[in-house]
Amino acid sequence: MADRISKAQRSANMRKIKGKDTAPELVVRRAVHGLGFRYRLHRRDLPGNPDLVFGPRRKVIFVHGCFWHQHSDCRAGRIPEANATYWKPKLQRTIERDRRNIAALEDAGWRVLVLWECEITTSTTAIEQILRHFLGEAGAK
Template sequence: MQESSKAVCPETRSRMLRAVRKKNTRPEIAVRRLLHAMGFRFRLHRRDLPGCPDIVLPRYRTVVLVHGCFWHQHSGCRLANVPRTRPEYWVPKLARNVARDTLTSSALAALGWRVIVMWECETSSPRTLRAKLDGLLRSTPPQPVAATAVEPRP
């Protein structure tokens, strides 16, 4: 048995899971850097939108959700394996995440937002990531932004 797969006490496990970031993850930062380099301007974590999307491009009426392959169960991805220990806990938990993602995407679409999902495994190759983002975003012309929709700067 490998050292990392040994059982740990509940306090240690809790501390480890608390350290899992919800915002500003490595894949999210990779997508943000690339979007910025491509000349796109965006907002981060808009709490007034369903699900508090990771990246919001108001000019394109588009949101980018950057999902971790494990936590959001990327279908067919090698990073999305369900842990063998305590499957009675993990299977329902991960299923709830997937269900919440579906509801969030539907709610955003109902409000007129285009939803792009980027997966953690897609961020490892900058060239591939750039091609995907460029194709998706350049195919959508900028939307006129109403004067009332402009947000004040914090």
Template sequence: MDRITPAQRSANMARVRGKDTGPEMVVRRLVHRMGYRYRLHRKNLPGKPDLVLPRHKLVIFVHGCFWHRHAGCSRSTMPQTRADFWEAKFAATVERDRAQIAALKIAGWRVQVIWECDLRDLGRLEKSIRHAVEGMPDALRYSPAEAGA
């Protein structure tokens, strides 16, 4: 049973942002402090990546663990009400993410997905970003298995 009314739930969900989220702002500040320059939400790229580093042919997505279903993460919980609705919604999100990443790779872009929970260790995240910019493999890079493949 839901503890809040449908109107309260609707108001909460209306406040969920798609751009300029807290985690995205942390990543932006970190990338800028590292000396890399980027563009935001380029509409001409699949998925409108959160950060685009054109000089390095790298795009960065900052994914919320809940919304994008970070496999094995404690933040990737399932709502208790309307389970069928949420399962379909999450499955569509994961599939859309995969399709966008595949399209970016086909277009010659390198893709890094940063999960919300990765922000707990900014030193490790900085290393991961540096490796992605330099084209080195790294443990925090996206893999389809992470998205619940």
């Protein structure tokens, strides 16, 4: 299947995609802060540069985009028909890198929570429940 937009427009669209401070990540950060927890962002000394790091608790949270990290339970996590020979290996490398990073963190004694973009956009209350359960009730509040 051919791409519906020009190569220049596609390139411009791809340049706009961010890796940090995405809308789903900001929702999670606001929820965590509202629950009274404090965290560090994108610690580069940890495998995978987790989005939120709770150092004393030895817990990290990754906020994954359904497309980029290939969420298997989500419609957005499917490989595009256009240029599939490019996308399939690229997205597969991301999946494998995620697995390696999570395994390395767990081997180092960290607990890992992965939140998917589609989960975050559905219910803030559900996300807060997941966060409370993962982080414990002992926030700063």
